[in-house]
Amino acid sequence: MSRPIPTEDEKDEVLLAARYGDIEDLQQFVEKFGAEPLNDIRDGSGNSVLHMVCANGHTAALDYLLGVVSPSLISAPNAAQSTPLHWAALNQQLDAARKLVECPAGPGAALIDAKNTAGRSPLGEAENVGWEEGAKWFVEVMSLEDAAKGEGEEELRPADAADQIEVEIEDAEGQVARMKIAPPAQQSKPENR
DSSP, rough: OOOOOHHHHHHHHHHHHHHHTTTHHHHHHHHHHSSSGGTOOOOOTTHHHHHHHTTTOOOOHHHHHHSSSSGGGGOOOOOOOHHHHHHHHHHTOOHHHHHHOOOTTTOOOGGGGGGOOSSSHHHHHHTTTTTTTHHHHHHHHSOOOHHHHHHHHHSSSOOOGOEEEEEEEETSSSOOOEEEOOOTTTOOOOOOO
C-alpha cells in the first residue's frame, strides 16, 4: 500500500510545525506520509524544515528530523544560498549549529565554508550579527588543513609586482588617491639618516 501525497496545506503545516518545534506534528506527518516528502518541502524562499528548526533553536525537533531526513538536507541551500547552518548562525543558535556540524551523516565542518549569495559563510554571518560565542566555536571546529598546507610555500616564493595590492582611497572632498601595497618582503626598509 502506497502512502498518500501531502497537499500544499499539509506541506505548509509541517513547515510551521518545524518553525515552532512541534515534534508531535512532525511525527504525525512522517507517520502519514513517510519521511521522504520532508526532503523536498520548501517555503516560498526555499527554506526547508531544517532551516526552520535551526533558525528557532528547536534542538529536540532537530534531533528528530536529523534521524529521518536525507543527510543532503543538512547542506541544502535556500533561494539565497543560505544553509540551515547560516540560519542557526544568524539567529545565534549554538546548540543547533553544533548538531548540524557534528551530525555523523552530514558534511561536518565543511558546512562552515558554504557561502550564500551575500558572500558570507555561517562564520561570516555570526561575525556580522556580533555573535562572538558562535564565531569562536566555528573557528575552533573548522578545517584549517588547506590553509596550513600553503603557508610554507608562500614564504619560499619570491614576491613580485603581481603580489601588490592596489588601493584607491576617496576623501570627503572627492579627491582620489591611489597606492600600491606590497607584501612585507617586498617593501623597502626606511633609511637611517
